[in-house]
Amino acid sequence: MARTLQPELMDSASAADVALNLRDLSRINRWFGGNRALAKVLDPHLRRNPESLVLDVGAANGETLRWLSARYPRARFVALDQAERLLEMGSGPRVAADVFAWPVRAKSVDIVLCSLFLHHFTDGDIGRILANFEDAAREAVVAVDLHRHPLSRGFLPVTRFLAGWHPLTVHDGVISVDAAFTPSELRALAPRGRVRSHWPWFRLSLEIDVSRPR
Numbered sequence: 001m002a003r004t005l006q007p008e009l010m011d012s013a014s015a016a017d018v019a020l021n022l023r024d025l026s027r028i029n030r031w032f033g034g035n036r037a038l039a040k041v042l043d044p045h046l047r048r049n050p051e052s053l054v055l056d057v058g059a060a061n062g063e064t065l066r067w068l069s070a071r072y073p074r075a076r077f078v079a080l081d082q083a084e085r086l087l088e089m090g091s092g093p094r095v096a097a098d099v100f101a102w103p104v105r106a107k108s109v110d111i112v113l114c115s116l117f118l119h120h121f122t123d124g125d126i127g128r129i130l131a132n133f134e135d136a137a138r139e140a141v142v143a144v145d146l147h148r149h150p151l152s153r154g155f156l157p158v159t160r161f162l163a164g165w166h167p168l169t170v171h172d173g174v175i176s177v178d179a180a181f182t183p184s185e186l187r188a189l190a191p192r193g194r195v196r197s198h199w200p201w202f203r204l205s206l207e208i209d210v211s212r213p214r
Helices: 015-031 034-048 063-071 123-136 150-163 167-178 183-189
Strands: 053-057 076-081 094-096 109-115 137-146 194-198 203-209
Touching: 015 034, 015 063, 015 167, 034 063, 034 109, 034 137, 034 194, 034 203, 053 063, 063 076, 109 123, 123 137, 123 183, 123 203, 150 167, 183 194, 183 203
Parallel strands: 053 076, 053 109, 076 094, 109 137
Antiparallel strands: 137 203, 194 203
């Protein structure tokens, strides 16, 4: 089945529901591999350059950056998101901006990072977004997203009562998997990149080395 995009409830949900949804997403990333996949790709870069400047695009409330800051205390992190109400829930350097009105200067950060972000966009838009990311980064572009698979699609509905997921999390989670990627699809969107599957977590990572000439 091809990837399909549908509107998510989070965009129009109340602040209270959004907070509970973000709490669930944090638990999912901690318990079910999102953070592990991210660290696996970032570790070589941040061991080589511990004081890297990392821009997290689609950072929401900055929960991922809080986890990364604890793991990499010497690195510098900046959050970027279009939704100011989500950024206001976080702390540290933050920028409210649209990825299609890209405000970041060329080669001004070491790594551009995004987690559970690319699946919100069409294939054509993803090409434009990744081009902006590559222009801004000195070293690498790193993305972690969902692997579209029947098992990942069924995970949140099946575990809803056991884990106590909020209804918004279940609804938008299924939509997100439908909009996610297979490895071959992600490779086609970023031919220069390295795509890896992270099992059993149903995560895909994309790493584009921009330190080398095209």
